[in-house]
């Protein structure tokens with residue numbers, strides 16, 4: 001299927017989930033992530049969930065990361081240039097929900113992308129080859145381009161993999177893993 005069709009399909013699929021299902025599935029995903037060989041690193045980028053878009057709730061994963069004393073990095077998005085800056089999340093970080101519903105830090109210490117070793121990637125759909133699509137503005141493709149080549153990219157999804165995203169392009173960054181409530185997909 002094409003990215004455009006997949007975006008609509010998966011927005012609908014998310015809409016059909018209740019708040020309880022979202023929390024239950026998000027907790028299962030967080031617990032499944034513990035099975036991955038990804039916990040010996042220091043810097044982890046995580047997305048802060050857009051509640052109105054019914055995204056995977058990353059609160060449980062945040063809890064795990066802070067329990068493991070990891071450096072947690074969250075982003076601020078510039079919608080004019082479709083680029084993100086990365087900020088260290090601390091106990092003192094003020095978060096404010098922006099106009100797209102994304103909780104963002106108001107200020108803080110900027111972390112250079114090259115330092116980030118693991119990135120948890122938001123997505124609408126992904127396929128069995130590890131390609132993904134999001135809302136179509138290329139934020140994560142641009143960001144991942146500036147990370148180190150061996151940075152681990154881990155998608156989080158409520159749903160199974162699609163057979164094939166047809167219209168991939170050279171900018172698309174493949175995932176290393178995608179974790180769903182039922183499955184751990186490994187691509188690399």
Ligand SMILES: Nc1nc2c(c(=O)[nH]1)N(C=O)[C@@H](CNc1ccc(C(=O)N[C@@H](CCC(=O)O)C(=O)O)cc1)CN2
Nearest residue numbers: 047048049050077100102122123134135137138139140
């Ligand atoms: N939690 C989270 N943060 C993220 C992303 C994400 O997917 N999830 N992004 C991943 O790249 C970037 C933000 N990209 C976004 C792009 C579009 C919309 C959005 O609301 N789109 C609406 C249409 C809005 C409009 O045109 O008025 C939509 O698709 O319904 C939100 C975030 C960076 N941060």
Ligand SMILES: Nc1ncnc2c1ncn2[C@@H]1O[C@H](COP(=O)(O)OP(=O)(O)OP(=O)(O)O)[C@@H](O)[C@H]1O
Nearest residue numbers: 132133134135136137138139140141142145171172
């Ligand atoms: N590294 C990059 N440099 C310049 N343009 C890019 C880069 N990555 C992606 N783009 C452009 O951004 C646009 C959106 O890309 P794409 O359709 O792959 O988005 P997406 O992966 O669904 O979105 P997102 O990453 O925001 O979740 C495309 O026009 C693409 O060419």
